[in-house]
Amino acid sequence: MADIVDSATRSRMMSGIRGRDTKPEKLVRSLLHRRGFRFRVNRKDLPGKPDIVFPGLRAVVFVHGCFWHGHDCPLFRLPGTRTEFWAAKIGRNRANDEKVVSALRMSGWRVATVWECVLRGRMKDVPGSIDALEVWLRSDTPALELRSPVIVPVTSAAGPPEAASGTGLAKPCN
Numbered sequence: 001m002a003d004i005v006d007s008a009t010r011s012r013m014m015s016g017i018r019g020r021d022t023k024p025e026k027l028v029r030s031l032l033h034r035r036g037f038r039f040r041v042n043r044k045d046l047p048g049k050p051d052i053v054f055p056g057l058r059a060v061v062f063v064h065g066c067f068w069h070g071h072d073c074p075l076f077r078l079p080g081t082r083t084e085f086w087a088a089k090i091g092r093n094r095a096n097d098e099k100v101v102s103a104l105r106m107s108g109w110r111v112a113t114v115w116e117c118v119l120r121g122r123m124k125d126v127p128g129s130i131d132a133l134e135v136w137l138r139s140d141t142p143a144l145e146l147r148s149p150v151i152v153p154v155t156s157a158a159g160p161p162e163a164a165s166g167t168g169l170a171k172p173c174n
């Protein structure tokens with residue numbers, strides 16, 4: 001079977017790994033700036049070098065690439081070659097993300113994670129995401145995660161129990 005991603009896609013993925021100014025980040029920064037927010041970028045003295053830092057609001061924002069951070073979404077697919085290598089690498093990234101978030105939270109920072117899939121791809125909602133970020137920034141809510149809507153399979157064997165109630169179709173018990 002051929003490799004899942006072609007070389008152009010792969011190099012786009014690679015360019016995002018340590019990228020300071022990957023496109024989704026730039027987009028979020030410029031839209032927040034337009035709404036009057038002022039911030040710092042990539043503060044090296046904070047765990048995980050957050051992409052956007054709002055010192056006065058005690059808030060940081062990470063813009064996560066769905067490939068590198070192993071997001072469970074349509075933008076993520078493990079490459080068909082060197083699969084174990086990628087799985088291990090992405091697993092380490094995810095573990096590190098968790099450590100970073102808890103270190104920041106422990107020092108009193110509020111943390112928002114914005115996944116790439118709300119900014120590009122078929123599930124994106126850029127205005128809605130920026131609205132949500134703005135509301136969060138002005139709140140005192142400790143955490144926020146913005147991701148594309150989860151696609152729930154229609155035929156789920158173990159659906160939530162509340163799904164059956166209120167439909168008027170429940171069978172009588174006896």
Ligand code: ZN
Pocket residue numbers: 066071072073074075076115116117118147148
């Ligand atoms: Zn995603």
